[in-house]
Amino acid sequence: MNNDIPVQTLGGQGEVMAHAVDACVHCGFCLPACPTYALLGDEMDSPRGRIVLMKEVLEGGLPLLDAAPHLDRCLGCQACVTACPSGVPYGELITAFRGWSEPQRQRSPLDRAKRAAILKILPAPKVFSVAARLGQFAKPLAPALPAALRSPLDLLPESVPAMQPSAAFTPARGVRRGRVAFLVGCAQQALTPNFNAATLRVLSRNGIEVVIPDGQGCCGAAALHTGARDEALKLVRANLNAFNPDDFDAILSNAAGCGAGLKEYPMVLHGEPDEARAQAFAAKVMDISEYLGGLLADGTLEPTLPASRPLKVAYHDACHLAHAQGVRAQPRDLLRAIPGVTVLEIPEGDLCCGSAGTYNLEQPELATQLGARKAKNILSTQPDLIASGNIGCHTQIQSHVRRQGDRAPVMHTIEILDLAYRGEL
Amino acid sequence: MSTEKLALTTNSGARKPASAGGAHNSLAAELTRLLGPRKVLSNLSERLNYRYDAIQFGATPLAVVLPESTGDVVAAVRAARAAGVPIVGRGAASGLSGGAAPTEPGLVISFTRMTRLTIHPERREAQAQAGVITLAVSDAARPHGLIYPPDPASFRTSTIGGNLAENAGGPMCFKYGVTGDYVRALSFVDADGEEHHVTRDAFDLAGLLIGSEGTLGLITEATLRLIPPATHTRTLMAHFPEVGACAEAVSAAIAAGAVPSKLEFMDRACTNAVEDYLNLGLPRDAEAVLLVDTDGDDLNTVQDELQLVADACERAGGTVRRAATDAEGAALWRARRSVSPALGRIRPQRMNEDIVVPRSALPDVVREIRALGDASPFRLVQFGHIGDGNLHPNILFDPRREDTHAVHDLAHQIALVAIRHGGVLSGEHGIGSMKRDFMTDAVDPGTLKALWNVKRALDPHLALNPGKILPAEGVNG
Ligand SMILES: Cc1cc2nc3c(=O)[nH]c(=O)nc-3n(C[C@H](O)[C@H](O)[C@H](O)COP(=O)(O)OP(=O)(O)OC[C@H]3O[C@@H](n4cnc5c(N)ncnc54)[C@H](O)[C@@H]3O)c2cc1C
Ligand code: SF4
Ligand code: SF4
Numbered sequence: 073m074n075n076d077i078p079v080q081t082l083g084g085q086g087e088v089m090a091h092a093v094d095a096c097v098h099c100g101f102c103l104p105a106c107p108t109y110a111l112l113g114d115e116m117d118s119p120r121g122r123i124v125l126m127k128e129v130l131e132g133g134l135p136l137l138d139a140a141p142h143l144d145r146c147l148g149c150q151a152c153v154t155a156c157p158s159g160v161p162y163g164e165l166i167t168a169f170r171g172w173s174e175p176q177r178q179r180s181p182l183d184r185a186k187r188a189a190i191l192k193i194l195p196a197p198k199v200f201s202v203a204a205r206l207g208q209f210a211k212p213l214a215p216a217l218p219a220a221l222r223s224p225l226d227l228l229p230e231s232v233p234a235m236q237p238s239a240a241f242t243p244a245r246g247v248r249r250g251r252v253a254f255l256v257g258c259a260q261q262a263l264t265p266n267f268n269a270a271t272l273r274v275l276s277r278n279g280i281e282v283v284i285p286d287g288q289g290c291c292g293a294a295a296l297h298t299g300a301r302d303e304a305l306k307l308v309r310a311n312l313n314a315f316n317p318d319d320f321d322a323i324l325s326n327a328a329g330c331g332a333g334l335k336e337y338p339m340v341l342h343g344e345p346d347e348a349r350a351q352a353f354a355a356k357v358m359d360i361s362e363y364l365g366g367l368l369a370d371g372t373l374e375p376t377l378p379a380s381r382p383l384k385v386a387y388h389d390a391c392h393l394a395h396a397q398g399v400r401a402q403p404r405d406l407l408r409a410i411p412g413v414t415v416l417e418i419p420e421g422d423l424c425c426g427s428a429g430t431y432n433l434e435q436p437e438l439a440t441q442l443g444a445r446k447a448k449n450i451l452s453t454q455p456d457l458i459a460s461g462n463i464g465c466h467t468q469i470q471s472h473v474r475r476q477g478d479r480a481p482v483m484h485t486i487e488i489l490d491l492a493y494r495g496e497l
Numbered sequence: 498m499s500t501e502k503l504a505l506t507t508n509s510g511a512r513k514p515a516s517a518g519g520a521h522n523s524l525a526a527e528l529t530r531l532l533g534p535r536k537v538l539s540n541l542s543e544r545l546n547y548r549y550d551a552i553q554f555g556a557t558p559l560a561v562v563l564p565e566s567t568g569d570v571v572a573a574v575r576a577a578r579a580a581g582v583p584i585v586g587r588g589a590a591s592g593l594s595g596g597a598a599p600t601e602p603g604l605v606i607s608f609t610r611m612t613r614l615t616i617h618p619e620r621r622e623a624q625a626q627a628g629v630i631t632l633a634v635s636d637a638a639r640p641h642g643l644i645y646p647p648d649p650a651s652f653r654t655s656t657i658g659g660n661l662a663e664n665a666g667g668p669m670c671f672k673y674g675v676t677g678d679y680v681r682a683l684s685f686v687d688a689d690g691e692e693h694h695v696t697r698d699a700f701d702l703a704g705l706l707i708g709s710e711g712t713l714g715l716i717t718e719a720t721l722r723l724i725p726p727a728t729h730t731r732t733l734m735a736h737f738p739e740v741g742a743c744a745e746a747v748s749a750a751i752a753a754g755a756v757p758s759k760l761e762f763m764d765r766a767c768t769n770a771v772e773d774y775l776n777l778g779l780p781r782d783a784e785a786v787l788l789v790d791t792d793g794d795d796l797n798t799v800q801d802e803l804q805l806v807a808d809a810c811e812r813a814g815g816t817v818r819r820a821a822t823d824a825e826g827a828a829l830w831r832a833r834r835s836v837s838p839a840l841g842r843i844r845p846q847r848m849n850e851d852i853v854v855p856r857s858a859l860p861d862v863v864r865e866i867r868a869l870g871d872a873s874p875f876r877l878v879q880f881g882h883i884g885d886g887n888l889h890p891n892i893l894f895d896p897r898r899e900d901t902h903a904v905h906d907l908a909h910q911i912a913l914v915a916i917r918h919g920g921v922l923s924g925e926h927g928i929g930s931m932k933r934d935f936m937t938d939a940v941d942p943g944t945l946k947a948l949w950n951v952k953r954a955l956d957p958h959l960a961l962n963p964g965k966i967l968p969a970e971g972v973n974g
Contacts, residue, residue, distance in 0.1 A: 074845060074896050097841030099551045100591040100654045104630060113610040113628075114538070114563060115546040115590070124546055138542035157774055158841035 073098055073123070077130045084343020085168040086130075092165035093127045095158055096120065102152035102162075107424045107442055108145050116142040119152035119162055126169050136173055143169070145438060147431055148297050149391035149424035163396060164339045167296055174299025186433065187298060242272045242282040249279035249372070252363070253320040255311075255334065257327045257463070258290045264463060270490035271326045271360055277493055278367060278374050282324075287314035291325070293333025294429055296340065308337055312349055317356040326360040326486055328393035328462035329429060335397060359393060361461055361485055365402025368409055376492035379412030383497065385488065386416040386455035386480075388446070388469060390462035391424050403461055403485045410492045416453040420445070427468035439468075447472035451480075458482045524580045524604065525560040531572045536563050536610075547605040548598060550590040551651075552849060552931060555598030558585070558605040565610050567684065567692055567717045574715065575690035577604040583963045584688070586711035588628065588659030591651040593837075593849045594929025596663065596710045600964030606715060608658045616641055616723070622681065623721045627658030631665075634721065643723035646673040649925070650834045658716045664708035666925035668759040668833065671884030672792075675925065677707040679722045685714035688956040692717070705951070710927045711962040713955040727758070727792035729799045732826035735810035735817045736783030740764055740867055740879065742813045743785035744859035747883050750789075750809035751856060755802045759790040760884030761833050764867075767880045770839040771832045779832060780816075787815070787883070788833050790826070836880050837889075843876060844893035848908045848931070854886045854920035865914050866890050873907050875899065887924035909935060928966045936968050 077090040102119040103109050109118040116125065122143055128134035143166070150163045179187070238256055252275065256268055275282050292307035311334070315323055325331035334357040337350035358366075367373040385407050393399045404415050426432070426442025446469060450458055458473065458480055460466055470482040491497040525539035538544060538561035547561045548554055559582060562573040577584045583603035590597045599605060608628035615624045618641035623634050631652040634645040648667035649655055655665065661683065666675040682696040683703045693714070695702040706714055737743040743762055750757070763771075768779045768786050779786065787810065791802040807817045820826035840847060854862045863879060870877025870890070881888040890911050894904050912922055912935040922932050922939045936945065948967055952959070 094845050095841065097551070097838060097845070097847070098549055098590075099651075099838045099841070100589050101651070101838055103589060104632075104653050113612075114543070115607070115609075116538075116543050121546040124549070125542060128542075128545055134542055134545065138540060142542065157835045157838035159774065 073127065075127050075131060077127065082130070082172070084341075085172055088161075088164050088168045088339060088342050089126065089130060089172070092161045093123060093130075095160040096123050096156075097158050098124070099158070101157055102155045102160075105151040105155035105422060107147060107149060107151065107426070108438065110423065111438060111441055112145075117145055119156075122146055123160070123162070123165065126165060129173070130169075136176055137178075140173075140177070143173075145435055147391070147424050147426070147428035147442075149428055150395035151391065151422050151424065154395045154422065164336075167336065167339070170297060170299035171301035171304070174301065177299075187300075238268050238272060238284055240284050240286065242276050244279045244281040245276045246279050248281055250321045251281050251283065251319075253315050253323045254282050254284050255288060255291065255315075255323065255325045255330060256284055257325065257330050264466065264484070266487060267326055267463065267484045270484065270487045271324075274364070274486055274490050274493060275324075278364070278372075283320070285314045285316075289314075291330040291333035292340075293329055293336070296333065296336070297429055304340065308340055308350075309346065312337070312346060312353055315353060317352045320356060322358045322363055323353070323356045324358055324360050324363055326461070326484065328359060328390040328397065328399075329464055331357060331359045332392040332396035359397060359399050359402075359461065361393070361403040361406055362397070362399050364489070365399075365405055368402075368405055373406075373409065374493070376410050376489065377495040377497075379410055379492065379497045381412065383413050383456045384416055384454070385413055385457045385459050386418055386450050386453045387485075388418060388425065388450065388458060388460040388465055389421055390460050390465045391428070393461050394422070399461075403459070406485060406489060407459060410489070410497065412497075413488075413492075416455055418446075418453060419449045421449075423449075425465050425468050425472075427462075427464035429464060432468070443468050443472040444476070447476050447478075451476060451478050455480055457488065459485050459488055461485050522559055524576065524582060527576050527580070528560055528562055528573060528604075531576060532562065532564075532569055536565060536569060537561070538563070547587065547590075547607060550587075550592040550595060550597040552593045552847075553595035553598045553929075555595065555600055555930075556602050558599055559602050561605045561607060563607050563610050567686065570606060570686045570715055570717055571690045571692060573604065573606055574686055574688070578688070578690065578958065578960060580604075583960050584715070585962050586627075586658065586662065586715045588656030588662070589630070589651075589654045590659075591655045592659060592663060592927065592929065593851070594663075594710075594923070594927040594931045596927050596929040596962070596965060597659075598930065600930060608656060608717075611658075611717065616643070618643065621723045623723055624718065625657045625721060626718050627656060627661075627716050629657045631655050631657060631660055634723075638723050641723075642725055644726045645679065645721060645723055646670075647676040647679055650837060657719055657721070661707050661716050661719055662709065662711050663925060663927045666882060666885070666887065668761050668788075668790075668830070668882060670882060670925075671760050672756050672758040673724075677704065680707060680719055681722055682720040683707075683716055684718040685716045687714050688958055688960050705955075708927070710929060710965050712952060712965055712967075713961065715961070727799075728794045729796045730758070730790055730792040730823075730826070731799050731803045732820035732829060733789050733803055733807060733810075733817055734820070734829055735787045735789070735807070735815040736780045737785040737787070737810075737813065737815045738783065739814070740785045741860040741864040742815065743787050744863050744883065746787065746806075746810040746813035746815055748856050748859060749813065750806040751884070753805045753809060755791065755805040755809075757789045757802065757806060757884060758792040759788065759830075760882065761788045761880070762786065762883040763788075763833065763836055763880035764878055766843070766876065766878040767836045767840070768832075770843055770878075771835050773842060774835060774839040775832060777828055777832050783816075788829055790830075833880075837891075840878060840891060840893060844895050846894050846896050848892040848894070848904050849926065850888070850890045850892075850908060850911050851923045851926040851932075852888050852890070852912065852915035852920050853924040854888070854915050854918045856884075856886045858918035858920070859883065859886055859888075862914060862918050862920070863888065866911055869907065869910050869914070873903070875904065875907060877907070882924070885924065886920070908932075909938075913938060930964055933964070933966060933968055936966070 115121040125139040292304040295304035425446040426439040611626040611628040876893040
């Protein structure tokens with residue numbers, strides 16, 4: 073799309089944005105993939121429409137305030153990236169745009185306080201754990217609360233377990249075949265510590281030793297995608313210092329959102345001195361299912377014990393795994409490798425579940441509609457188990473599946489593998 | 498210089514009104530009063546997004562209506578008429594001739610929320626509102642053992658309303674026909690806001706609406722014919738060291754009696770654009786690639802037909818590869834469907850031609866167009882539904898660095914090649930505003946006058962999609 077984005081004055085992030093706008097031929101192939109377009113049926117809430125809006129704002133032809141409601145409704149799910157044949161890096165555009173525009177936004181004091189709180193609490197697992205448990209007590213009060221306060225409570229799972237810090241080093245069981253670094257994540261540590269415990273057990277079982285480097289922190293994705301670029305940069309740099317890519321075969325994450333965030337580091341630092349470091353780092357980043365899927369493909373994955381009975385597993389593609397990282401086959405292959413497991417495909421599988429980071433908090437209405445639609449689609453397959461590879465999807469799907477009266481367990485792919493290894497599936 | 502030439506660039510700045518419209522404009526206010534705020538868009542941020550289709554940016558509308566029923570359309574048309582502003586219908590805006598891009602500020606009626614769809618298996622019919630996505634018709638028909646054959650490459654995005662308005666075709670149309678061949682009846686709202694239901698008999702008013710690009714009426718609903726799918730399909734790909742040879746093979750195969758269900762061609766630049774995107778293992782060095790499906794209920798006949806095509810290809814110097822599995826066939830067709838947008842990776846803008854020539858002229862036409870492209874400073878690529886003689890020569894360009902007038906001139910040269918060989922300007926994408934200037938080359942003055950008479954009869958105020966299809970009266974006529 074032809075444009076007059078003033079790249080000279082916008083710097084590295086301006087180049088990122090102008091490149092994406094250039095690449096769009098406004099063919100509209102992305103429209104049917106977009107969840108907000110599916111719900112609202114208007115062009116401003118479609119990927120193509122948002123690209124035009126961002127272009128107009130960057131060119132100075134449209135006030136940011138006018139475009140903001142439509143840009144805010146974007147889930148960042150990147151389904152449009154999968155659908156786009158012209159290779160438009162929409163994810164980079166919206167992320168860079170949010171970073172550029174946030175400092176110019178005028179937000180209400182309540183809004184600002186809420187955002188600040190989220191950004192403070194999310195990356196600090198200990199604080200999050202306490203907050204989550206406080207929230208747990210408040211949950212019975214939820215129906216009486218105003219929507220702005222109710223929505224964060226909806227995000228919380230049924231029970232919030234105690235924090236379990238992970239060991240800094242987990243040795244390989246048997247012959248050592250590899251050495252990886254692991255990003256423990258933030259919110260997930262507090263909400264679902266078993267994801268990490270299962271990850272360490274499964275890797276160790278496969279002869280992989282795992283290091284949890286000191287000094288690592290939140291991946292920065294939440295800050296980045298809400299436009300808090302300065303905070304994000306601090307987190308990015310801390311992780312670049314904590315992980316030396318030369319020391320490991322891979323840098324693993326078991327949260328799709330975090331993995332996608334880590335892979336974005338080169339874009340975040342485009343045109344800055346650390347860009348090369350970020351590239352070396354990102355080249356080593358893999359999702360846990362991508363890494364184990366590699367072992368499976370090589371024929372070197374340790375076989376699991378069979379499931380105790382035939383199990384139908386509905387696999388939900390987390391947007392940040394399927395669309396942002398292109399990881400679709402590996403989690404399914406891993407599940408299918410467990411004797412007795414059948415993997416079910418979910419209707420409208422490419423449609424976001426509505427969780428999308430802090431979306432539940434910012435756009436509770438759309439998030440709820442999408443969550444309900446996802447749960448309905450999942451339950452239509454009549455699964456024994458529901459699997460996904462992302463903490464956000466996990467809580468969202470769990471909450472909506474329960475609301476629709478179904479008790480099917482919702483688990484991380486790695487938890488299912490772990491159970492199978494232990495003969496408990 | 499015509500406005501169409503200027504509008505070849507997507508640089509919207511020149512045509513963007515700073516203040517017209519907005520919450521204060523009276524048309525938007527009246528529409529909101531009639532229809533409620535949910536269905537009316539009046540903010541600049543909203544209206545800016547209803548000024549383009551897949552090829553062109555036009556004027557920013559004063560207001561946009563998203564109707565949810567025919568009643569909403571009627572109310573919107575009447576309000577626009579009362580305000581004396583033009584009305585442009587819009588589907589998914591995947592059009593490739595500027596059809597949905599307004600040439601002047603007015604009302605845009607976007608049908609994307611009118612998506613009611615019912616299948617009547619006993620009558621083999623689908624009843625679809627204008628905003629139903631093409632793919633949705635096939636998806637809904639499939640469980641009843643039926644299909645909807647018109648399949649433009651944009652079928653995941655485009656709407657039935659847009660398909661009807663453009664009389665969209667697709668790879669299947671050589672054997673199965675185009676959108677218009679599947680329309681039994683339709684409903685439309687005329688320029689005065691009257692609703693009509695028409696079938697294919699008497700004056701075949703439905704036929705007149707089909708392909709009229711929103712210039713004669715706004716289609717609100719259609720009754721579409723469905724058919725059972727063929728039991729067997731076989732796919733082959735052939736590649737050729739020269740484009741003309743590919744066209745010769747096609748003519749020979751058809752002359753020998755083959756009626757393939759799909760017959761598509763793409764040249765080397767297309768193949769490479771798709772390879773860059775999908776990495777399917779297509780032959781990057783071939784000058785032309787031909788994709789062919791034969792289908793039917795008797796496997797022997799299907800295979801015999803494929804053999805006829807294979808023989809013709811080999812005689813013309815081509816190399817033939819048969820798809821071993823359905824998945825391989827599907828991958829090849831995915832390649833073809835992705836050509837058009839994958840070209841966006843090469844240059845940000847393109848001028849998309851849509852000529853149709855007699856099949857016997859194909860070898861000469863593709864060679865002449867290739868030569869025109871080679872002699873020009875632009876990247877020119879060709880692909881299309883070669884079985885129908887429907888070719889899409891595309892000129893790829895960068896409006897910031899390349900001369901858009903020279904692009905327009907080259908497009909004109911291409912149109913003249915088609916006309917010289919007894920062809921026409923549009924097979925399926927419509928004339929829109931992109932090829933309106935060429936109409937005076939293609940249609941004699943008397944016929945143009947007749948077309949104007951039809952237009953006046955159905956749209957006496959010239960309110961519906963002005964600036965499309967028909968060149969201004971008096972121009973060369
Ligand atoms: C990548 C790509 C590939 C394509 N491949 C093909 C192909 O293979 N074959 C093909 O035929 N086309 C193809 N097209 C062109 C386009 O998709 C078709 O013309 C399609 O029919 C347009 O449908 P739409 O809903 O997007 O209509 P729009 O682009 O929104 O509108 C098209 C025209 O129809 C009018 N219109 C829309 N809705 C109505 C209505 N309800 N009543 C009256 N008028 C209306 C508009 O005013 C406009 O003139 C392709 C486009 C792209 C981007
Ligand atoms: S599919 Fe890609 S090129 Fe087409 S409109 Fe969407 S982003 Fe632009
Ligand atoms: S990222 Fe998702 S929500 Fe945002 S525009 Fe793309 S498809 Fe739509």
